[in-house]
Amino acid sequence: MKRVRKLIALILMCAVMFSIVLTGCSSVGASTANSDMNSKVTSAQATSLKKFKVGLSIWGTSDALGKSCSDLVKSSVEALGGETIVDASGLMPEKQISSVENLISSGCDALTICPFSDSILPKVSQLCTEAKIPFTIYFRKIQDLAVKKAVESSPYYVGNCCEDETTAGYNVTKSLADKGCKKILLISMPRGDTTAENREKGVNKCVQETGMKIVSECRDINQASDATKAVESAIAAFPDLDGILFASSGTFGFSGAIQALKQHDKVGKIFVASIDFPNDLQEAFKDNTIAGMCGGHFADPMFTVILLYNRLAGTPLADKPVTLNLPFTYLKSAADADNYYKYFTGSIPLYTANEVKQMVKFYNKDMSLEKLTQIMQNYGLDDAVKRHKNLVK
Amino acid sequence: MQKIMKKILESLILPVVVYIIFLILSPATFSKPSSLYIMFLQAIIPAVMGWGLCFMLISGLWDFSLGAVSVLVGIVAADVGLTYGVIPMLITAILFGIALDTVTGIIYALFRIPSIVVTIAMALIYEAVGSLYKGGSGFTIPRKITILGNPPFNFIIGICAFLIAYMLFNYTGFGTHVRAIGSNEQLVKNMGIRPTQVKLACFIVCGFFVGIAALLQLSYGGSMIPKSGLESMTMVFQPIMGVFIGLSLAKICNIIIGVFIGEFTMCIISTGMIALGLPSALQNVVIGIFLLVFLIVSMNPKMLSSLKKRKTVPINS
Numbered sequence: 001m002k003r004v005r006k007l008i009a010l011i012l013m014c015a016v017m018f019s020i021v022l023t024g025c026s027s028v029g030a031s032t033a034n035s036d037m038n039s040k041v042t043s044a045q046a047t048s049l050k051k052f053k054v055g056l057s058i059w060g061t062s063d064a065l066g067k068s069c070s071d072l073v074k075s076s077v078e079a080l081g082g083e084t085i086v087d088a089s090g091l092m093p094e095k096q097i098s099s100v101e102n103l104i105s106s107g108c109d110a111l112t113i114c115p116f117s118d119s120i121l122p123k124v125s126q127l128c129t130e131a132k133i134p135f136t137i138y139f140r141k142i143q144d145l146a147v148k149k150a151v152e153s154s155p156y157y158v159g160n161c162c163e164d165e166t167t168a169g170y171n172v173t174k175s176l177a178d179k180g181c182k183k184i185l186l187i188s189m190p191r192g193d194t195t196a197e198n199r200e201k202g203v204n205k206c207v208q209e210t211g212m213k214i215v216s217e218c219r220d221i222n223q224a225s226d227a228t229k230a231v232e233s234a235i236a237a238f239p240d241l242d243g244i245l246f247a248s249s250g251t252f253g254f255s256g257a258i259q260a261l262k263q264h265d266k267v268g269k270i271f272v273a274s275i276d277f278p279n280d281l282q283e284a285f286k287d288n289t290i291a292g293m294c295g296g297h298f299a300d301p302m303f304t305v306i307l308l309y310n311r312l313a314g315t316p317l318a319d320k321p322v323t324l325n326l327p328f329t330y331l332k333s334a335a336d337a338d339n340y341y342k343y344f345t346g347s348i349p350l351y352t353a354n355e356v357k358q359m360v361k362f363y364n365k366d367m368s369l370e371k372l373t374q375i376m377q378n379y380g381l382d383d384a385v386k387r388h389k390n391l392v393k
Numbered sequence: 394m395q396k397i398m399k400k401i402l403e404s405l406i407l408p409v410v411v412y413i414i415f416l417i418l419s420p421a422t423f424s425k426p427s428s429l430y431i432m433f434l435q436a437i438i439p440a441v442m443g444w445g446l447c448f449m450l451i452s453g454l455w456d457f458s459l460g461a462v463s464v465l466v467g468i469v470a471a472d473v474g475l476t477y478g479v480i481p482m483l484i485t486a487i488l489f490g491i492a493l494d495t496v497t498g499i500i501y502a503l504f505r506i507p508s509i510v511v512t513i514a515m516a517l518i519y520e521a522v523g524s525l526y527k528g529g530s531g532f533t534i535p536r537k538i539t540i541l542g543n544p545p546f547n548f549i550i551g552i553c554a555f556l557i558a559y560m561l562f563n564y565t566g567f568g569t570h571v572r573a574i575g576s577n578e579q580l581v582k583n584m585g586i587r588p589t590q591v592k593l594a595c596f597i598v599c600g601f602f603v604g605i606a607a608l609l610q611l612s613y614g615g616s617m618i619p620k621s622g623l624e625s626m627t628m629v630f631q632p633i634m635g636v637f638i639g640l641s642l643a644k645i646c647n648i649i650i651g652v653f654i655g656e657f658t659m660c661i662i663s664t665g666m667i668a669l670g671l672p673s674a675l676q677n678v679v680i681g682i683f684l685l686v687f688l689i690v691s692m693n694p695k696m697l698s699s700l701k702k703r704k705t706v707p708i709n710s
Contacts, residue, residue: 062620088524088621090621218673219674223628225613229613233435233664234667252531256615256616
């Protein structure tokens with residue numbers, strides 16, 4: 001009996017470890033949409049580049065943004081004949097260091113990370129330099145000058161891609177002001193997160209300029225129901241509340257906030273603005289609940305992977321670390337939301353296998369940093385519709 | 394009759410005092426009956442989870458997998474609800490909640506591993522399953538099937554859950570055994586009751602309440618997304634705080650009522666802090682301090698009475 005117990009305990013332990021590995025590090029298989037695209041590329045080209053393993057350290061893949069990021073990176077790397085190792089490590093400094101260590105030990109040839117803050121980057125840089133693997137940063141720019149100098153001194157740091165978070169924060173807040181909002185509830189990440197802090201700089205700037213007031217803030221949203229509760233409490237505390245601003249956490253908190261507004265008959269009386277798109281925008285647009293929506297920047301890690309791939313292929317786009325900027329996409333109507341879900345997150349990847357290959361010098365000799373920058377400047381709903389109108393049904 | 398009235402008044406002192414404090418600090422918010430109504434409704438979900446948890450805590454068990462069970466149940470129930478509607482969603486939530494906690498309970502009973510270890514390990518597994526379920530992006534349900542999270546249905550479900558918890562705890566052999574184990578496990582063994590079986594039943598009962606809480610949570614927020622890296626554990630903390638208060642109030646009122654009073658008090662505090670415009674970091678500090686002060690006061694009545702005596706004793710004595 002004891003032996004049986006030990007055996008079952010062992011099996012259970014293995015199950016626990018397997019589940020951690022399964023959710024934390026997942027290797028990627030083929031996607032059907034991309035396989036179709038691959039057929040357009042000659043097999044001679046596809047086999048000529050070594051099969052590289054690219055590590056993606058991400059906060060999670062269960063929310064709309066994280067899933068879109070990881071799906072696009074997977075399809076792009078697959079288009080280039082490589083393999084993606086995804087490590088969903090949350091946004092905790094110590095976990096992110098472990099994530100980098102795990103990716104390195106998984107045999108990644110390069111990795112890209114969305115760091116919680118600048119403070120972890122010297123360690124990340126050290127680990128990648130020791131392992132001699134190139135790395136990039138996505139959704140972030142290094143703000144601490146000492147850290148920037150230290151990271152950029154590593155020959156393995158390839159660059160970063162980021163958005164103008166402060167302007168995005170300003171613009172979505174302005175959209176609430178344009179709707180006549182005076183008292184707003186701010187929903188964001190816990191303090192210390194670089195992106196959220198940059199967005200909030202823009203939020204605060206707009207609040208000061210327009211005379212609005214942030215009457216309450218909430219920073220511990222884990223599920224939609226937390227957002228429902230936060231909005232309900234704010235409605236109870238401030239009967240004249242007229243705006244809700246998701247500086248972050250909007251991907252999963254948005255539906256909860258809408259639920260509270262409907263429950264308390266505040267649709268059309270309290271407006272919602274958000275950075276990062278949730279999954280269910282069309283109805284909210286039709287209900288006239290939305291003041292402003294900005295997001296769609298999930299291609300950011302894909303562009304850092306393009307930088308990495310050019311480096312791995314021996315055709316780097318620059319001799320020194322580069323900073324890429326990706327514009328946010330702004331949605332203004334239910335039709336925009338429809339197009340977004342169709343062209344950005346639909347069955348056809350935002351960039352097809354052919355388009356991805358054209359961004360790598362190995363396949364396209366004319367590719368340069370300027371051309372990549374141009375592709376990124378064109379990024380948006382119009383560009384996606386223009387490129388894929390014949391592919392998307 | 395006077396005794397009963399006295400007990401009711403005593404058990405309501407805590408929420409009333411907290412409410413009055415916030416009424417003074419933020420009269421605009423706390424003078425409205427609608428605010429009280431919102432706080433009352435908000436207390437239902439943590440209270441339902443808390444009722445399940447109090448069976449566990451009383452019998453000496455910890456369950457940190459509640460959040461993960463709640464998330465996984467919510468995800469599966471949402472999927473069922475999208476296809477089959479509200480009633481199958483309700484049944485799925487309850488049965489799946491019971492099933493998951495039964496698995497946890499069996500592992501605990503079979504291997505005699507401390508409940509903290511088992512439930513943390515199971516939380517990891519349940520989170521992983523949730524992340525893998527149908528692509529791992531969670532589910533958003535349309536408004537027409539969220540009715541159970543809104544009045545009057547959430548209120549009705551809350552009342553039903555309360556009655557079941559109350560009956561189970563006070564009028565069944567199981568409730569008696571749970572209370573007996575909480576008092577003296579060795580004595581219970583000597584009486585011929587098998588504590589392991591009772592504890593397994595605690596897991597099953599807890600699963601039932603977590604299933605209901607998951608359904609209410611899903612219907613209340615309208616969506617459920619998977620969690621990873623033990624993030625779901627944070628969902629356990631509010632119910633636990635309410636149960637702690639309930640356990641302290643158990644001297645003056647029934648624990649099942651005490652748990653609701655505890656959760657309701659926590660809701661008053663969180664709404665009060667929002668009304669005062671406190672930053673979220675400071676809100677957590679206030680909640681922590683409140684809980685500490687309350688537990689120190691309620692758990693150390695002797696210390697307080699000795700302090701009183703010291704004050705009243707004349708100096709020359």
